[in-house]
Amino acid sequence: xxxxxxxxxxxxxxxxxxxxxxxxxxxxxxxxxxxxxxxxxxxxxxxxxxxxxxxxxxxxxxxxxxxxxxxxxxxxxxxxxxxxxxxxxxxxxxxxxxxxxxxxxxxxxxxxxxxxxxxxxxxxxxxxxxxxxxxxxxxxxxxxxxxxxxxxxxxxxxxxxxxxxxxxxxxxxxxxxxxxxxxxxxxxxxxxxxxxxxxxxxxxxxxxxxxxxxxxxxxxxxxxxxxxxxxxxxxxxxxxxxxxxxxxxxxxxxxxxxxxxxxxxxxxxxxxxxxxxxxxxxxxxxxxxxxxxxxxxxxxxxxxxxxxxxxxxxxxxxxxxxxxxxxx
Amino acid sequence: xxxxxxxxxxxxxxxxxxxxxxxxxxxxxxxxxxxxxxxxxxxxxxxxxxxxxxxxxxxxxxxxxxxxxxxxxxxxxxxxxxxxxxxxxxxxxxxxxxxxxxxxxxxxxxxxxxxxxxxxxxxxxxxxxxxxxxxxxxxxxxxxxxxxxxxxxxxxxxxxxxxxxxxxxxxxxxxxxxxxxxxxxxxxxxxxxxxxxxxxxxxxxxxxxxxxxxxxxxxxxxxxxxxxxxxxxxxxxxxxxxxxxxxxxxxxxxxxxxxxxxxxxxxxxxxxxxxxxxxxxxxxxxxxxxxxxxxxxxx
Amino acid sequence: xxxxxxxxxxxxxxxxxxxxxxxxxxxxxxxxxxxxxxxxxxxxxxxxxxxxxxxxxxxxxxxxxxxxxxxxxxxxxxxxxxxxxxxxxxxxxxxxxxxxxxxxxxxxxxxxxxxxxxxxxxxxxxxxxxxxxxxxxxxxxxxxxxxxxxxxxxxxxxxxxxxxxxxxxxxxxxxxxxxxxxxxxxxxxxxxxxxxxxxxxxxxxxxxxxxxxxxxxxxxxxxxxxxxxxxxxxxxxxxxxxxxxxxxxxxxxxxxxxxxxxxxxxxxxxxxxxxxxxxxxxxxxxxxxxxxxxxxxxxxxxxxxxxxxxxxxxxxxxxxxxxxxxxxxxxxxxxxxxxxx
Numbered sequence: 001x002x003x004x005x006x007x008x009x010x011x012x013x014x015x016x017x018x019x020x021x022x023x024x025x026x027x028x029x030x031x032x033x034x035x036x037x038x039x040x041x042x043x044x045x046x047x048x049x050x051x052x053x054x055x056x057x058x059x060x061x062x063x064x065x066x067x068x069x070x071x072x073x074x075x076x077x078x079x080x081x082x083x084x085x086x087x088x089x090x091x092x093x094x095x096x097x098x099x100x101x102x103x104x105x106x107x108x109x110x111x112x113x114x115x116x117x118x119x120x121x122x123x124x125x126x127x128x129x130x131x132x133x134x135x136x137x138x139x140x141x142x143x144x145x146x147x148x149x150x151x152x153x154x155x156x157x158x159x160x161x162x163x164x165x166x167x168x169x170x171x172x173x174x175x176x177x178x179x180x181x182x183x184x185x186x187x188x189x190x191x192x193x194x195x196x197x198x199x200x201x202x203x204x205x206x207x208x209x210x211x212x213x214x215x216x217x218x219x220x221x222x223x224x225x226x227x228x229x230x231x232x233x234x235x236x237x238x239x240x241x242x243x244x245x246x247x248x249x250x251x252x253x254x255x256x257x258x259x260x261x262x263x264x265x266x267x268x269x270x271x272x273x274x275x276x277x278x279x280x281x282x283x284x285x286x287x288x289x290x291x292x293x294x295x296x297x298x299x300x301x302x303x304x305x306x307x308x309x310x311x312x313x314x315x316x317x318x319x320x321x322x323x324x325x326x327x328x
Numbered sequence: 329x330x331x332x333x334x335x336x337x338x339x340x341x342x343x344x345x346x347x348x349x350x351x352x353x354x355x356x357x358x359x360x361x362x363x364x365x366x367x368x369x370x371x372x373x374x375x376x377x378x379x380x381x382x383x384x385x386x387x388x389x390x391x392x393x394x395x396x397x398x399x400x401x402x403x404x405x406x407x408x409x410x411x412x413x414x415x416x417x418x419x420x421x422x423x424x425x426x427x428x429x430x431x432x433x434x435x436x437x438x439x440x441x442x443x444x445x446x447x448x449x450x451x452x453x454x455x456x457x458x459x460x461x462x463x464x465x466x467x468x469x470x471x472x473x474x475x476x477x478x479x480x481x482x483x484x485x486x487x488x489x490x491x492x493x494x495x496x497x498x499x500x501x502x503x504x505x506x507x508x509x510x511x512x513x514x515x516x517x518x519x520x521x522x523x524x525x526x527x528x529x530x531x532x533x534x535x536x537x538x539x540x541x542x543x544x545x546x547x548x549x550x551x552x553x554x555x556x557x558x559x560x561x562x563x564x565x566x567x568x569x570x571x572x573x574x575x576x577x578x579x580x581x582x583x584x585x586x587x588x589x590x591x592x593x594x595x596x597x598x599x600x601x602x603x604x605x606x607x608x609x610x611x612x613x614x615x616x617x618x619x620x621x622x623x624x625x626x627x
Numbered sequence: 628x629x630x631x632x633x634x635x636x637x638x639x640x641x642x643x644x645x646x647x648x649x650x651x652x653x654x655x656x657x658x659x660x661x662x663x664x665x666x667x668x669x670x671x672x673x674x675x676x677x678x679x680x681x682x683x684x685x686x687x688x689x690x691x692x693x694x695x696x697x698x699x700x701x702x703x704x705x706x707x708x709x710x711x712x713x714x715x716x717x718x719x720x721x722x723x724x725x726x727x728x729x730x731x732x733x734x735x736x737x738x739x740x741x742x743x744x745x746x747x748x749x750x751x752x753x754x755x756x757x758x759x760x761x762x763x764x765x766x767x768x769x770x771x772x773x774x775x776x777x778x779x780x781x782x783x784x785x786x787x788x789x790x791x792x793x794x795x796x797x798x799x800x801x802x803x804x805x806x807x808x809x810x811x812x813x814x815x816x817x818x819x820x821x822x823x824x825x826x827x828x829x830x831x832x833x834x835x836x837x838x839x840x841x842x843x844x845x846x847x848x849x850x851x852x853x854x855x856x857x858x859x860x861x862x863x864x865x866x867x868x869x870x871x872x873x874x875x876x877x878x879x880x881x882x883x884x885x886x887x888x889x890x891x892x893x894x895x896x897x898x899x900x901x902x903x904x905x906x907x908x909x910x911x912x913x914x915x916x917x918x919x920x921x922x923x924x925x926x927x928x929x930x931x932x933x934x935x936x937x938x939x940x941x942x943x944x945x946x947x948x949x950x951x952x953x954x955x956x957x958x959x960x961x962x963x964x965x966x967x968x
Contacts, residue, residue, distance in 0.1 A: 041820040152651060154909050184680040185847060189891040189905045211821065214893035241897045261821045262895045263854035265877050271832070272854060274825030278790075514735035517695045522749045522801070523722035536739055 002029040003172060003205050004053065009066035011045075011052050015283045022048040022282065024229035025066070027308070030173065035199050035206045037216030037237070040226035041258075043279060046209050047096065049226070050175050053207075054091045055083050071172070088119045092166040094159075096177040096209075101162065102150040108161045109146030112136070115168040135164040138201075139194060156187035163194065173205045174198075180215065192219045213255075214262050217241040225255045228280050228290035231308065235315030251317040254291045289320065297321040349540065352618035353611070359618070362610030369604050373425050376418035384415040384571055395590050405592040408583035416571050417596045423572035424604065427488055428554035434492025435553070436546045439499025440538070446500070447507025448530055458504070465497040470559065477565040484567045491556045499545050506541055510534050540619035547612035551605040558601050573597035635704075636808050636841045637692065637725070639667040642701035644687040644865075650914055659914040661687040662698070663865035666945075667843075669809060674835065674842040676852030676873070678888075679862035682910045688862070689811045689845045693727050694718060706808065723753050726802040728831075730814040732794035736786040743782030746770060746801045753805065765804060772837075773800035774830050792823040796830060803834050810834075811843045816851070828855055850892050853877045858954070861885045864921045865913055867945065871955030881948040881957035883928040920960065928961060935960070 006028040012019040022045045030036050040046045051057050053068055055075060068075040075086065087093075095101060103111060109132055116128045123131070133143035139160040150158055159179060166174050176195065180188040196219055199206045210216055216223050217237060224234040233240060233252040241259075242249045250256045260273045277294040280286055289295070292302040301320045308316040353359040377384070382402070393410035396402055404413035446457035473490050480486045510516070511534070519529050560566050561574025564582075568575070580586065580594035644662035649655075662684040669675045679685040690696045692703055694710050703710045705725055713721065726749075729735035736745055746766040749755075756762035770778035773796040786794055795815060802810055812831065816824040832855070834840050846852050852859050853873045860870040861884065869882040880886045887904040906925050911917055923929045923938040932938075937960050945956040 041822060156909060184910075185849070185888065185891055185893075186680060186906050187909065188893075189903065190907070193905055212893065213821070214895040217895050217897055218893065238897045241895060258822060259895045261825055263850040264894055264896065265850050265853055265889070265892055266894050266896065269854060269874060272825045272828065274829070275822040514729045514731055515737045517690070517693075518727065518729055518735045518798075519748075519752075520695060521693050521722060521725075521727045522752050522805075523719045524752050525719060528752065533737060 003032045003034075003071060004028075004030040005067075005069040006049075006053070007067045007069070009049065009052060009068060010064045011048050011057065011061055012064045013058075013061050017283055018285070019064070020282045021064075021229050021286070022061070023052065024286070026226075026229075026231050028224060028231060028234075030205050030207060032172075033199070033203045033205060035196065035208065035219065035221045037220035037223040038207060038209045038226065039211065039213045039216055039223060039258075041211055041279070043282075044226040045229040046226045047177055050177060050207060050209055051093075053173075053175060054087050054093065056087070056093065085119075088115050088169040088171065090171055091173045091175065092169065092171040094162050094166045094174065094176040094179050096181070102158055104150055107147050107149055108141075108153065109133075109136070111150075112146075112161070112165050112168055115165060119169045131168070132164075135167055136161075138167070138198065139164045140190075156183055156190060159183065159187075159191055160194065163191075163198070167198065167202070167204075170202075171204070173207065175207045175209070177209045178211065179208070180210070181212075188215065195219070213241075213258055225252065225258070227254050228282060228286065230290060230318065232291065232319070233317040234308065235311075235317075236313065239313055239315040248312065248315060251311050251315070251322055252291075252319050253295050253297055253321070255317075289318070295321075349615070349619055353614055356614045356618055358610045359614030362607045362612075362614060365603055365607030366611060369421060369600075369607065370425070372418060373421035377415065377422065380412075380415050380418055382412035382415040384411060384419045387411055395585070395588060395593075397590075398592050404596055405590070407579065407590075407593055408585065413576075413593055413596065416576055417573075417600065419571045420573040420576050420597055421600060421604075423484075423570050424554050424557060424574070424601070427484065427491065427557040427572065428550050428604075430488045431491035431495060431553040431557070432546055432550045434489065435495035435549055436499055436542060438493070439496035439545075440503050440542055442496070443500040443503025444507050444530060444534060444538070447504040448511055448526070448534060450508070454504075457500070461497045461500045461504075464494065465501070469494050469556070473556065473560055474563070474565060477560060482565060482567055484570055487557060487560060487566055491553050491560070495549055495553055495556070499542070499549060502541065502545055503538060506538055507534060510537055540615075544612055544616040544619060547608055547615060551608035551612065554601065554608070555605055558597075573600050634671050635668045636671045636673075636706060637667070637669040637843065638702075638704045639665060639688070639692065640702040640704065641666065642688065642691060642703065643699040644684065644691050644696060645699040646913075648914055650912070657914045659912070660865050660916060661913050662691065663913070663916065665701075665862070665865070665867055667860060667867070669841050669843055671808065672835065672839045672841055673858065674844055674856040676844040676846060676856035676859045677862055678846055678849050678852045678859055680847060680910055682864070682913065683862040684865040684913065685845050685847075685862050686813060687865075689727070689813050689843065692843060693725065693811055694722075723749070723755075723805040724807050725809040725811065726805060726807040728795070728798050728802050728810060728812040728815045731818055732791050732798055733818075735798055736794055738785065738787040740786060741782065742770065742775070742784050742786060742789070742797050743767075745786055745797055746782070746804060749801055749805050755805070766800075769800040769804040770797075772803070772830075772834075773797070774826065775800065791819050792826060795819065795827050799827070799830055799834070803838065803840070806838060807840060809841045809843065811845070813845045814847065815844075817847070824851075831855075849877070849888055850894075861888065864910055864916055866921060866958065868922065868959070869955075869957040870945070871948070871950065872952050875950050875952055875955050879950065879955075881955065881962050882922075882959050883926050884922050885957070887927065920958075922959075928959075932961060 006026060009023055009026045010021060011023040012021050026049055038046050038050065052063055063076050112132045112135055113128055116123055116131060133146060136143050136146060141157060141160055180191050183191065195206060198204060208220060220237045223237050223240050224231050233250065233255045239248045240250055250259055257275045263272055275294055280290055288303040289306050292298040306318040306320050308318045309322065310316050311322060387409040393406055394408055396406040398405045402412050404417060407413055442457050446454040473494060476490045477486065516529060516533055519533050557572060558574035561572050562577045564578050566572060566575050576597040577594055585593040642662055642665040646659045646661055647656040648659045650657055665688055677685045677688060691698045698711060710721060743766055746769055747762045750762040750765060756765060767778040767782060770781055775781040775793065775796050786797060816827050819827065844852065844856050856873050858870065859873050859876045860867045863884050869885045877889055880889045887906050890902060890904045904927060908925055911924060917924045919939040919941050920943050929938050943958045943960050945958045948955040948957050948962055
């Protein structure tokens with residue numbers, strides 16, 4: 001049984017020529033203790049989809065269809081009071097650009113204490129303090145630094161504080177939106193290792209959003225690739241990023257092309273390839289495979305909507321040309 | 329392939345032309361009122377004296393013509409010498425606007441020049457320029473103006489120069505801080521790496537980005553300069569040969585019009601100053617708001 | 628990618644860049660040695676990648692080479708002429724020969740200009756071209772070469788109407804129109820979506836082949852450097868700690884820092900044999916550079932070897948690493964101890 005089960009989720013923003021479907025009928029699930037990566041380029045709808053889960057969408061966005069069932073309850077029909085108890089306590093978010101989200105006039109310790117005080121009313125002061133210190137140690141910050149202010153911390157350390165805050169109320173699911181984007185390679189590796197270890201240690205489920213597929217490859221159990229508001233491919237990381245016949249490898253032409261846009265030092269030194277053209281203009285109504293205008297393999301059939309098809313071992317792709325794509 | 333890639337996606341994107349500053353200004357309620365006020369005052373000042381039948385300097389024929397209350401002939405009555413107040417009012421509008429605007433031009437040239445230099449070159453240039461600016465910013469303006477006007481005599485040119493020379497520090501400060509942030513934009517080092525000289529960078533990369541700010545500031549400074557002129561003239565340090573609203577107040581005061589209750593003599597120039605200053609302030613603040621996207625939508 | 632080493636077009640010797648910075652908890656300003664004795668050589672038509680994390684000083688090196696900031700010491704010899712003592716007109720006369728592509732295409736182009744004006748600007752500044760019409764023609768060719776087609780239509784747009792990738796092409800067209808011998812590219816694709824990066828780099832590679840331009844390619848992305856550059860220099864805390872041909876450096880990194888960096892490079896595949904060395908802590912502040920080997924505070928090898936005093940006391944110089952192709956050097960006292968795998 002999945003912890004989170006999303007069915008047919010559609011999120012619309014008002015546009016000049018009618019609704020813009022940033023997320024367009026997405027099915028998605030996260031299992032208990034599973035570390036899931038969500039990848040896609042800017043504007044593909046990955047952040048919108050993730051923020052729709054705890055209903056933290058911008059004011060002008062609406063969920064127009066679908067359900068988000070978390071731990072048996074549909075969050076899309078839940079009232080604001082109910083959602084408030086779910087957020088932090090059950091689902092917490094590490095926001096994009098969180099490096100500057102800490103309040104400069106409060107110590108990091110007090111900022112971690114705050115969600116505990118607000119959301120876990122029953123906790124005593126001493127209990128809250130000891131949990132805060134435990135959290136700091138858990139994210140690799142000496143508890144002695146709880147009295148420090150955010151400006152005394154580097155970017156990587158601040159990101160650790162943000163992660164500690166997200167864990168403050170012992171949630172079951174943590175959504176991390178581009179948590180490593182502004183960080184150095186070595187710090188990125190540190191944070192990814194940290195997220196992974198927290199996931200394993202506390203049995204957390206994690207949704208890691210990144211524009212960088214290569215970052216997800218080594219950290220996640222499962223990945224989903226989004227394009228123009230839809231999930232085009234999803235599966236165990238070992239299969240989607242598999243490098244030989246036994247592990248299959250990416251099956252959707254978009255994922256395949258995206259992977260060729262990264263240099264791979266483990267392979268032959270070849271020039272990276274781009275993807276010609278641009279993503280579709282979502283202010284216009286879309287139909288069929290969203291990628292077909294940029295796809296070498298496109299045929300007439302691609303004007304029809306493809307659905308996610310299992311290609312083996314829970315690895316699914318939404319493409320009419322899977323027979324062709326496997327060899328390319 | 330790369331060419332096609334770039335070419336694609338251009339035609340299908342519609343670009344909206346951003347509305348011009350003037351459209352935005354007219355759309356702003358305060359801005360619109362300010363514009364209306366300024367247009368009315370300007371039309372009055374420019375065309376009024378041409379149409380109005382009385383010479384503002386023509387004295388009355390006998391004592392019965394002095395301090396006449398408003399009538400159908402003299403809309404705003406007459407003064408202590410029997411001169412028509414309304415024609416003085418119209419003439420005064422000209423001088424007040426002229427002095428205000430000319431002094432502002434001087435202040436803007438000095439202020440913007442010093443501000444750009446200080447912000448662009450930083451270091452010792454900045455320290456020196458800001459030292460001078462701060463001096464002028466804190467020096468009590470009115471006594472200094474009085475002293476200068478007293479020393480250099482009382483004519484229109486001196487009044488303009490004195491006011492202009494004291495009104496620039498605020499402009500310099502604002503322009504400097506904007507220049508400091510502009511020079512950090514990457515297009516400045518880029519222009520330098522292309523071989524552009526400092527003069528060229530200031531001319532083509534810095535100044536165009538300052539224009540909106542300078543215009544907004546200039547409009548606000550006009551209001552201050554008009555007030556300064558009125559103050560100087562009121563205390564009797566203006567050009568005695570020119571009628572301005574300030575000098576009307578001055579003569580109204582010394583002739584005892586206030587004591588006699590001849591409100592038609594001192595009220596119109598007072599209100600005139602108030603309304604014009606209000607007009608410039610409204611337009612200036614509104615312009616600042618619409619051209620500064622950070623403030624836009626705030627109020 | 629290119630032929631053997633030719634004449635050096637750029638050689639940097641003993642470059643130092645210092646900043647006066649405020650450090651929390653200390654009164655007044657202290658000197659931060661952002662670049663602390665760097666030697667580099669870029670040969671004609673060659674691409675040298677300068678790889679480092681933030682705080683490594685790589686951007687300061689780029690800006691110093693471009694003579695946008697004053698070095699505290701050292702020589703920057705371009706085409707046989709030391710640029711450091713040059714000022715004013717003498718320096719401006721040299722500038723067309725070395726150009727820069729900046730990181731942020733949203734910041735580096737003046738939003739009030741059209742694309743054509745932006746690309747013509749370098750010609751106007753340097754008085755190249757007989758007439759405005761002449762310059763226009765050159766600019767249109769440059770636009771087409773940078774993949775902005777049709778150039779007439781693209782040229783009429785304002786830069787703020789373009790996407791990030793298109794803007795970066797405009798920046799490349801403008802830098803290349805002067806036919807420089809050297810282009811310093813400061814993270815030219817780091818702000819762009821992955822699928823657009825190849826397009827930009829392809830244009831840059833095309834210019835390299837066609838015009839023989841040399842690149843000093845600044846990046847934090849070691850795998851991108853490996854893919855694009857002939858040689859790589861790894862910078863740590865203001866100093867080059869290792870340099871070598873791209874393939875050599877990635878296949879057999881000699882310096883412990885490079886080894887760690889190579890081990891954490893994200894690779895778009897699930898690796899079964901991944902032996903990652905994640906360094907703990909962060910790059911120290913350049914206002915307090917550790918004594919001896921500046922990397923010893925984070926060095927896994929230092930700890931493995933029982934913290935030898937030499938690492939704390941003696942600043943290691945770049946020394947030749949035994950390699951097949953040669954030109955591989957690293958600044959570590961104990962290169963031999965770990966062997967070159």
